[in-house]
Amino acid sequence: MLLGNMGIQLNLPFSRINLNQEQLFEELITEISKFVPQDLSNLRGRRAVYCSGGRSRQPISSLSGKNLGEPNFFSNDVTSTLVVGIDSSSLPVCDLEDGSIIAARASAVFSNNGEPMAYLRLGPYPYHVTSEFVMSKLGINKESLASSIAQDKALSQSLLRKTFERSILATLLSHLSKSIILIDGTFGYGFSSLEKLEEKRLLGLARQKSNSILGFTKVSRIRELWDAASSLFSIKGAPFYIKPPKVDAKHSSETEIILAKFRDDGFVFRLDIPKETEINVLEKLSANDHFDRGYPDSLRLAHHFCVFTQHEDTCLKGRLGNELGLVEVPSDDQRQAILGWMWSAGRGSK
Amino acid sequence: MRVFGKTGNEILVLALPGEVVSQGEYLLIEDGSSRSKMVVQVFNETYLDVPGLAEEIVRDQVMQASIRGAEHDPYEIKSVSSLIRDSRLLHCKARGIIKNGKFRTSHDWLPSRVNSKVSKISLKELFDTVGRQGRRAIELGKGKSGEDFEILAETIDGRLNIITGKKESGKSHLAKMLSSSLVELGCFVFVFDINDEYASLDTKKNGEQSSISSRMVRLVPGESMKFDLEYVGLRSMTSILQHTLDLPGASLREFIRIWEHLSKEDQLTMEELGQAISMWRANDFVKDALFARYHTLLSSKLFTRGGERSIRFEDVIAKSPKGALIVISLAHIPPHARRIAVELMLSKLVDLLEHRKIPPIFLFAEEAHLYLRETHWDDIVTRMRHFGIFTTFITNQPDALGSGVYRQADNVFLFNFTNDADLELISKATTADAETIKAIVRMLPPRSCMALGKVVSDLPVVVEVRESELFTKGETRLFFAREN
Numbered sequence: 001m002l003l004g005n006m007g008i009q010l011n012l013p014f015s016r017i018n019l020n021q022e023q024l025f026e027e028l029i030t031e032i033s034k035f036v037p038q039d040l041s042n043l044r045g046r047r048a049v050y051c052s053g054g055r056s057r058q059p060i061s062s063l064s065g066k067n068l069g070e071p072n073f074f075s076n077d078v079t080s081t082l083v084v085g086i087d088s089s090s091l092p093v094c095d096l097e098d099g100s101i102i103a104a105r106a107s108a109v110f111s112n113n114g115e116p117m118a119y120l121r122l123g124p125y126p127y128h129v130t131s132e133f134v135m136s137k138l139g140i141n142k143e144s145l146a147s148s149i150a151q152d153k154a155l156s157q158s159l160l161r162k163t164f165e166r167s168i169l170a171t172l173l174s175h176l177s178k179s180i181i182l183i184d185g186t187f188g189y190g191f192s193s194l195e196k197l198e199e200k201r202l203l204g205l206a207r208q209k210s211n212s213i214l215g216f217t218k219v220s221r222i223r224e225l226w227d228a229a230s231s232l233f234s235i236k237g238a239p240f241y242i243k244p245p246k247v248d249a250k251h252s253s254e255t256e257i258i259l260a261k262f263r264d265d266g267f268v269f270r271l272d273i274p275k276e277t278e279i280n281v282l283e284k285l286s287a288n289d290h291f292d293r294g295y296p297d298s299l300r301l302a303h304h305f306c307v308f309t310q311h312e313d314t315c316l317k318g319r320l321g322n323e324l325g326l327v328e329v330p331s332d333d334q335r336q337a338i339l340g341w342m343w344s345a346g347r348g349s350k
Numbered sequence: 351m352r353v354f355g356k357t358g359n360e361i362l363v364l365a366l367p368g369e370v371v372s373q374g375e376y377l378l379i380e381d382g383s384s385r386s387k388m389v390v391q392v393f394n395e396t397y398l399d400v401p402g403l404a405e406e407i408v409r410d411q412v413m414q415a416s417i418r419g420a421e422h423d424p425y426e427i428k429s430v431s432s433l434i435r436d437s438r439l440l441h442c443k444a445r446g447i448i449k450n451g452k453f454r455t456s457h458d459w460l461p462s463r464v465n466s467k468v469s470k471i472s473l474k475e476l477f478d479t480v481g482r483q484g485r486r487a488i489e490l491g492k493g494k495s496g497e498d499f500e501i502l503a504e505t506i507d508g509r510l511n512i513i514t515g516k517k518e519s520g521k522s523h524l525a526k527m528l529s530s531s532l533v534e535l536g537c538f539v540f541v542f543d544i545n546d547e548y549a550s551l552d553t554k555k556n557g558e559q560s561s562i563s564s565r566m567v568r569l570v571p572g573e574s575m576k577f578d579l580e581y582v583g584l585r586s587m588t589s590i591l592q593h594t595l596d597l598p599g600a601s602l603r604e605f606i607r608i609w610e611h612l613s614k615e616d617q618l619t620m621e622e623l624g625q626a627i628s629m630w631r632a633n634d635f636v637k638d639a640l641f642a643r644y645h646t647l648l649s650s651k652l653f654t655r656g657g658e659r660s661i662r663f664e665d666v667i668a669k670s671p672k673g674a675l676i677v678i679s680l681a682h683i684p685p686h687a688r689r690i691a692v693e694l695m696l697s698k699l700v701d702l703l704e705h706r707k708i709p710p711i712f713l714f715a716e717e718a719h720l721y722l723r724e725t726h727w728d729d730i731v732t733r734m735r736h737f738g739i740f741t742t743f744i745t746n747q748p749d750a751l752g753s754g755v756y757r758q759a760d761n762v763f764l765f766n767f768t769n770d771a772d773l774e775l776i777s778k779a780t781t782a783d784a785e786t787i788k789a790i791v792r793m794l795p796p797r798s799c800m801a802l803g804k805v806v807s808d809l810p811v812v813v814e815v816r817e818s819e820l821f822t823k824g825e826t827r828l829f830f831a832r833e834n
């Protein structure tokens with residue numbers, strides 16, 4: 001009886017406003033008790049992975065101890081193959097009455113024979129993201145959806161970034177052949193049917209010139225994969241992969257998920273790969289990219305080259321401010337202002 | 351350039367990469383809304399400390415070092431970023447305020463950060479506003495921005511000056527320039543030349559005779575500079591016996607009796623002095639003491655014997671009425687003779703000055719701790735200055751000069767020091783703020799110095815000392831140079 005034991009002292013100065021405090025409290029507690037576990041004592045002795053700074057961590061051995069079957073070891077195929085890691089990032093610059101100015105930048109890193117050899121970096125390009133922009137450029141047809149995306153800053157930022165990245169991916173696909181293209185994340189973008197179409201189109205493009213697209217995911221949000229990755233962590237030897245049972249609800253029909261470990265000292269990663277992908281693609285990837293702790297260097301560099309540093313943030317604001325003659329309205333960090341020291345003392349998710 | 355901030359008594363000015371300002375230069379901060387202008391001096395510069403910059407520099411390094419790439423950056427964020435990266439913060443000291451065209455050393459006004467314009471101010475403009483006393487210019491060299499800078503001889507006249515810095519930094523060169531310029535202006539300049547390097551001032555670099563060659567006299571103690579006892583006088587002689595030769599009091603009294611006796615008999619010569627000591631009726635202890643000193647004096651060869659001619663400084667000066675450079679060459683003189691020679695000379699000069707037999711003189715003393723006794727320092731900076739000996743000490747050992755000397759110094763020419771202990775001492779001893787001295791002096795290239803004091807109206811100036819058309823070869827003798 002967690003709540004019942006709390007010994008509530010009802011002696012509050014409510015008399016003036018004519019409130020039956022005892023009844024109020026009783027009802028409150030009854031209501032909460034419906035979904036608060038009354039007793040956590042049955043958890044005693046359970047194995048747990050503590051979260052750190054509000055983030056989940058990867059256990060180095062499985063919690064469940066479930067066996068996912070034998071790992072499929074594969075070898076390195078040193079046939080020279082171009083590996084391209086692509087990543088993008090976006091940065092909100094300022095908010096206007098009718099939308100936000102968001103800057104986007106993408107980078108691609110080309111590797112071959114186990115070494116990175118060149119990079120492209122495009123941007124930053126600032127976009128004025130309004131509901132018209134969402135409709136005309138980000139491919140959302142329904143006006144109500146477009147306007148609710150434009151209203152939601154987080155949503156419009158991620159849609160812009162993905163559209164931006166996809167258009168670069170599409171161009172690269174049409175120029176390359178028999179290459180392996182790595183993207184950061186999963187295919188299941190899925191907040192519209194349009195995304196599914198886009199995905200289909202990209203996979204089609206890739207097929208035409210025998211390119212393979214592989215999505216690398218660093219930490220899986222899906223509990224079962226997360227646990228499975230841990231059980232693979234301790235398996236000696238690499239590279240290998242394993243096909244876990246179907247788990248991701250949003251996961252598309254065109255692709256499938258595997259878990260792979262490319263280096264003995266590396267982590268296990270989730271890969272989203274087109275269904276028709278042959279194992280040879282993994283063999284070529286393993287030989288043609290450099291891996292650091294099991295993660296392909298092309299993707300790692302692409303990520304670092306496109307993320308915005310705090311300093312670039314400052315420069316970009318200064319540059320746009322000067323060029324457009326933006327008038328800066330005094331502003332406050334509301335969260336900071338309201339929650340103040342209590343906020344900075346805590347470490348909740350942001 | 352813009353005013354960026356103020357911390358303590360330091361004004362921070364932001365300079366973009368194109369705006370080249372160097373340590374030691376002066377800036378003028380003009381505030382549109384005020385009649386006052388602030389004069390500040392840059393004493394240090396640092397990079398801007400911008401959050402996230404380190405991160406970006408590391409990333410750029412990785413990108414450039416590992417692989418080649420192509421970029422499209424239409425908003426030129428990269429160049430804005432490098433602009434900021436290469437911007438510098440100029441750390442400045444407020445030196446004073448110009449109001450209604452007049453300069454005041456006060457710091458009671460702070461210019462606006464928004465409306466202020468910052469620009470360089472030339473030394474000429476600065477000193478025209480500040481004002482300096484005098485009209486006899488000595489061209490010193492070039493300021494940091496390349497403009498000619500001169501000092502006025504009047505600001506050295508009657509002053510105590512110090513030239514210090516590490517070896518080979520250009521101290522002697524400056525001393526030679528100053529001394530020869532003073533002679534050109536008609537002054538009488540004595541030099542204690544410890545390295546035999548001033549005699550060459552009589553020739554120009556091209557081999558011709560220099561403009562002061564006819565006014566130069568080189569005196570070698572014991573050779574061309576000898577004294578007869580009468581010219582020396584009892585006062586100087588007792589002083590040497592007492593201070594330099596440590597003669598005990600009882601013996602000194604006997605010596606005075608002997609001297610007075612000889613003087614009365616008109617027999618004041620070295621020969622007679624020796625005779626008299628051996629004949630004198632005194633105890634053996636005293637006689638031994640006197641004889642020992644007598645032989646030291648004799649071996650110094652500083653005293654005339656058998657018809658040799660005595661030096662007479664008043665004659666040397668009278669012979670060269672338009673100024674003279676009198677170089678006392680101390681290079682090859684044994685240490686004790688050096689001390690005696692210097693002491694005799696100084697006391698004789700004071701004597702002559704006291705009796706107005708010679709005009710005031712300038713004295714350049716290189717590494718004076720090698721021949722000046724402890725008790726003379728205070729004498730030089732006070733009593734001798736009072737009579738008209740205006741000294742410039744030149745040393746690479748700043749701790750060899752007494753602290754009293756620094757306190758009394760009117761002008762200091764500081765060349766480079768890198769040694770922390772020397773910097774610490776110098777920055778404590780001079781009038782300018784320690785921070786400026788430490789930051790600037792450490793970075794001074796050879797041949798550049800920072801002038802402090804009256805010569806620059808207490809506004810420290812960094813000067814690259816000019817070349818001289820005279821032959822100012824330094825002291826260093828090289829083994830391998832003999833072959834050429």
Ligand SMILES: Nc1ncnc2c1ncn2[C@@H]1O[C@H](COP(=O)(O)OP(=O)(O)O)[C@@H](O)[C@H]1O
Pocket residue numbers: 515516517518519520521522523524797814815816817818822823824825
């Ligand atoms: N401003 C200058 N222009 C030309 N030569 C210089 C200058 N200052 C010094 N030198 C030369 O550099 C060398 C060292 O200078 P010096 O004055 O003898 O150094 P210090 O006395 O500090 O040891 C000398 O040969 C001198 O002629």
Ligand SMILES: [Mg+2]
Pocket residue numbers: 521522523825
């Ligand atoms: Mg020297």
